[in-house]
Each structure stands twice: as structure tokens, then as C-alpha cells.
Amino acid sequence: MNGLNSDPLTLLAAAMLVYFVGGLAWLLLALVARVAPRISLGLALANGLLTAALATHSLRGQASAWLAFWGSDVLAMATLATLRAVMPALSEESASGKATIAWRSALILLLPAAAAIAWLPYEGDLRWHTRIIFGVTLVLTLLAAGDAWRQLRARLAPHLAAQLTAPLFVIALFLLLPLINSFIRPSATFDLLAANKFQVGWLWSMLALGLLINATMALLVLARVILQIQRLTRRDPLTDVLNRRALSEAIDDEHARLQRGKPYALVMIDMDHFKQLNDSMGHAAGDAALLQAVQVLSVCVRDVDRLGRLGGEEFCVLLPLTDLAGAALVAERMRHNLEASSFAWQGKTWPLTASFGVAEAQAEDVSADAVLQRADKGMYRAKAQGRNLVQEA
Numbered sequence: 195m196n197g198l199n200s201d202p203l204t205l206l207a208a209a210m211l212v213y214f215v216g217g218l219a220w221l222l223l224a225l226v227a228r229v230a231p232r233i234s235l236g237l238a239l240a241n242g243l244l245t246a247a248l249a250t251h252s253l254r255g256q257a258s259a260w261l262a263f264w265g266s267d268v269l270a271m272a273t274l275a276t277l278r279a280v281m282p283a284l285s286e287e288s289a290s291g292k293a294t295i296a297w298r299s300a301l302i303l304l305l306p307a308a309a310a311i312a313w314l315p316y317e318g319d320l321r322w323h324t325r326i327i328f329g330v331t332l333v334l335t336l337l338a339a340g341d342a343w344r345q346l347r348a349r350l351a352p353h354l355a356a357q358l359t360a361p362l363f364v365i366a367l368f369l370l371l372p373l374i375n376s377f378i379r380p381s382a383t384f385d386l387l388a389a390n391k392f393q394v395g396w397l398w399s400m401l402a403l404g405l406l407i408n409a410t411m412a413l414l415v416l417a418r419v420i421l422q423i424q425r426l427t428r429r430d431p432l433t434d435v436l437n438r439r440a441l442s443e444a445i446d447d448e449h450a451r452l453q454r455g456k457p458y459a460l461v462m463i464d465m466d467h468f469k470q471l472n473d474s475m476g477h478a479a480g481d482a483a484l485l486q487a488v489q490v491l492s493v494c495v496r497d498v499d500r501l502g503r504l505g506g507e508e509f510c511v512l513l514p515l516t517d518l519a520g521a522a523l524v525a526e527r528m529r530h531n532l533e534a535s536s537f538a539w540q541g542k543t544w545p546l547t548a549s550f551g552v553a554e555a556q557a558e559d560v561s562a563d564a565v566l567q568r569a570d571k572g573m574y575r576a577k578a579q580g581r582n583l584v585q586e587a
């Protein structure tokens with residue numbers, strides 16, 4: 195340890211090895227395992243850039259100043275710019291707008307900083323280089339951490355989201371140290387090869403942080419994969435509403451709350467004459483009609499309500515804290531909006547309607563199945579009475 199302590203070049207080589215291996219691991223994950231390929235490729239690039247930044251930094255005094263000073267500093271900033279830019283890819287939805295904003299904000303910080311340090315003379319007083327480089331990398335890291343926090347916060351409990359993003363904020367703190375140092379000791383330059391205590395300590399931390407940042411990103415990617423799997427097991431692949439199992443769980447949970455005086459209601463929905471639609475316009479048209487129906491139905495409900503597909507052309511909506519009259523109103527709005535949205539496919543139109551059964555949970559209902567059966571009965575009554583109707587049960 196003492197030997198390493200006094201040898202910044204060995205420490206630098208060790209840090210390069212950590213980042214190089216990290217980069218290779220991400221590359222394999224992206225290209226061979228095809229796990230979260232966009233973010234994995236971005237992280238492979240970030241590790242590669244940092245390895246190159248350290249390699250060029252180690253050439254100071256041997257290679258040209260452009261390569262060993264400006265080149266290594268720009269590569270180091272580009273590493274954090276890449277980390278910031280790939281963060282939106284953590285999200286499961288391909289939000290290309292957010293990705294573009296992230297790349298733009300990264301470049302807006304990186305390019306002027308690269309120009310500024312090229313313009314400042316690379317001799318004698320390097321304190322402004324240090325301030326620019328660490329100021330920019332600090333802001334980029336904070337933007338990346340904030341982005342990761344926002345994305346996880348939307349899908350995970352706050353403490354889990356905080357634990358997963360905390361290391362990114364620690365890295366931001368770590369980048370703050372050289373920045374503060376440049377104000378406390380303006381004469382100190384940021385040269386990793388200088389064997390003073392600050393640089394050697396920083397190099398050791400960089401080694402540890404190399405492992406920490408890659409482990410953190412691996413955890414974030416793992417969280418993304420787990421959320422994606424959870425989503426796939428809970429969603430209907432065609433319409434993306436809850437599938438039968440997920441909706442049943444939500445209804446069972448709501449039924450448990452019934453004992454605590456929280457009412458709920460169900461609306462059963464069955465598309466009318468769907469066989470005819472399939473037969474006359476084709477199965478693809480039927481699929482498109484189901485998608486259109488879901489769009490129409492989902493705007494009729496509140497955020498707390500749950501729309502699910504029970505199978506085929508049958509849907510159900512769970513309405514928490516709603517009585518029979520309230521549920522009938524929602525069902526009537528759905529029926530009306532569906533009827534008003536005629537379905538068009540390859541130049542032909544089709545009247546899109548459905549039959550609705552509404553039921554409110556009663557204290558004597560031993561299970562949610564009893565409520566479902568009543569709503570189902572209402573729906574069959576609506577079918578029997580000519581369809582495109584709401585019936586209460």
C-alpha cells in the first residue's frame with residue numbers, strides 16, 4: 195500500500211484498468227446479452243472515454259500539450275457528458291425527446307468548456323482550467339443524478355430511489371473537492387502524476403469511485419430490467435392496460451378495504467358485435483379497434499381508477515371510493531364516448547359500441563368474485579336488451 199501510495203502512475207494504471215474492464219463488461223452486456231443496449235453502450239463509451247482520458251493524462255511531459263493536457267481534459271469532461279446524455283435511456287419508454295434534450299444539454303456544457311480551456315494558456319497558472327473542468331463535470335453529474343432520481347421516483351418507493359441514486363450524488367461531491375481546492379490553494383494545479391497527498395488521495399478515491407459508479411449503474415440497469423419484467427407480467431401486450439391477473443389483484447386489494455368502510459364499484463365492458471367486425475374488416479382491424487376503445491375508455495376514468503382487459507374484447511374498470519350511481523355515470527360517459535368515436539379502417543368505418551354492466555360492492559359480498567359476477571350479469575342484461583347500453587346490478 196505504501197509502495198502504491200508513493201506511485202501515482204501505478205494508481206493511474208490501476209484506475210485505467212478498472213474503467214477499461216468496466217467498459218468491456220458494458221459492451222458485452224449491450225452487444226452479446228443485449229440487456230438495455232442503449233444505456234449499456236453509453237456506459238461502455240463513458241468508461242472508454244475515461245480510460246482514454248487517464249491514458250492521455252499519463253503522457254504529460256512526454257506527448258504534446260494538446261494531447262496530454264487539452265485532450266485528456268476534454269475526454270474527462272466528455273465522460274460525464276456521456277453519462278448525463280444516456281440517463282434518459284434508463285426509462286423503459288423510448289422518450290426520444292428527452293434523450294435529445296439530454297444530449298443537447300451535455301454538448302452545451304461540454305463544447306464551450308472545451309473551447310475555453312483551449313483558449314486559456316496551458317502553462318503556469320492552471321487554476322481556471324481546474325475550475326472549468328470540475329465545474330462542468332460537477333454540473334453534468336448533478337444533471338445525471340437528478341434525471342436518475344426523477345425516473346426512479348416515479349416508479350419506486352422514495353427511499354429505494356434515494357438509495358439507488360445516492361452514489362451519483364457522492365460522485366458529484368467528490369468532483370467538488372478539486373474545485374474547492376482550486377480556491378483554497380490557487381497555486382495547486384490538478385496533475386494526477388504529482389505525488390502530493392491530495393492527488394494520491396484523489397487517485398485512490400477515483401479507483402474506488404470507478405467501481406462505485408459502475409456498480410451503481412449496474413444496479414440502476416438491473417432495477418430497470420426488473421421494472422420492465424414486472425410491467426410485462428402485469429400488462430396486456432396489445433393494449434397496455436392491466437391484464438386479468440393484475441386487475442384481479444387490484445380488485446382483491448380494494449375488496450379488503452371494503453371492510454374498513456371504503457366502497458368501490460366495478461364496470462364490466464364487452465364490445466358489441468366484435469366477431470362481425472373481425473369477419474368483415476380483418477383481425478388487424480379488430481386489434482386496432484381494441485386499441486381505439488382503450489384510448490376512449492381510459493380518458494373517462496380518474497388516475498386512481500384501474501382499467502384492465504379480462505381477455506378477448508372484454509374489459510373491466512375498478513372504481514375505488516365510488517357508489518353505484520357514480521359508477522353508472524362513468525359507464526354512461528364511456529358508452530357515449532365510444533359510440534361517438536366511430537372506427538375507421540382502410541377507408542371503411544364501423545360503429546364502435548359496447549355493453550356495460552355496473553355493480554357496487556356490498557358488505558355481504560364475501561369476495562370480489564361476487565361483485566364481478568353481478569357486474570357481469572348487468573353486462574349480459576345490456577346485451578340481451580339490444581347492446582350499447584348500461585345496466586346496473
Ligand SMILES: Nc1nc2c(ncn2[C@@H]2O[C@H](COP(=O)(O)OP(=O)(O)OP(=O)(O)O)[C@@H](O)[C@H]2O)c(=O)[nH]1
Nearest residue numbers: 464465466467468469470472477478480481506507
Ligand atoms: N382482433 C381481435 N379480435 C379478438 C381479440 N380477442 C377476441 N377477439 C374476437 O372477438 C370476438 C368475440 O366474439 P363474441 O364473443 O361472439 O362476441 P361479439 O361478436 O362481440 O358479440 P356480442 O358480444 O354478443 O355483441 C371473436 O371473434 C374473437 O376472435 C383480439 O385480441 N383481437
